[in-house]
Amino acid sequence: MSSITVWFIRFAILYFLAAMLIGIAMTMTGPIYPYMQIHAHFNLLGWMSMMIYGVGYHILPRFSGKPLWSDKLSYWHIWLANAGLLGMTAGWFAVSWGLGRGALHAFAMVEGASMIMFGLNMFKTIKAVPTPKPAVK
Numbered sequence: 698m699s700s701i702t703v704w705f706i707r708f709a710i711l712y713f714l715a716a717m718l719i720g721i722a723m724t725m726t727g728p729i730y731p732y733m734q735i736h737a738h739f740n741l742l743g744w745m746s747m748m749i750y751g752v753g754y755h756i757l758p759r760f761s762g763k764p765l766w767s768d769k770l771s772y773w774h775i776w777l778a779n780a781g782l783l784g785m786t787a788g789w790f791a792v793s794w795g796l797g798r799g800a801l802h803a804f805a806m807v808e809g810a811s812m813i814m815f816g817l818n819m820f821k822t823i824k825a826v827p828t829p830k831p832a833v834k
Contacts, residue, residue, distance in 0.1 A: 701771045735786050765822050766817075774815050
């Protein structure tokens, strides 16, 4: 597996475990803001999306028979995806402390940009190649 695939899967597992611990804590304290939002986003953007990204980076180039369109873009993607999610976590704490939603919105946009990077990289990787014309005999 490529290093980008391995790192996305590693991060997915870490977010899965963090979400589990937050979920256990919520069983004892109740769904206290911002833990409920962090728990949900660690599950959806951390565990599920990171796993999908890792698997996508592994199988889609193989299914298309072409190399990944941009390795550089995939590395930007992993950094921005993690920065966005962890920044959103800090943003929810800021909201709960009455500091406004600016950080939350900014990091949500970083997360969205990382998703666009993945989509672009995958669309360019799986772009259909014209079917070769049969040889004339």
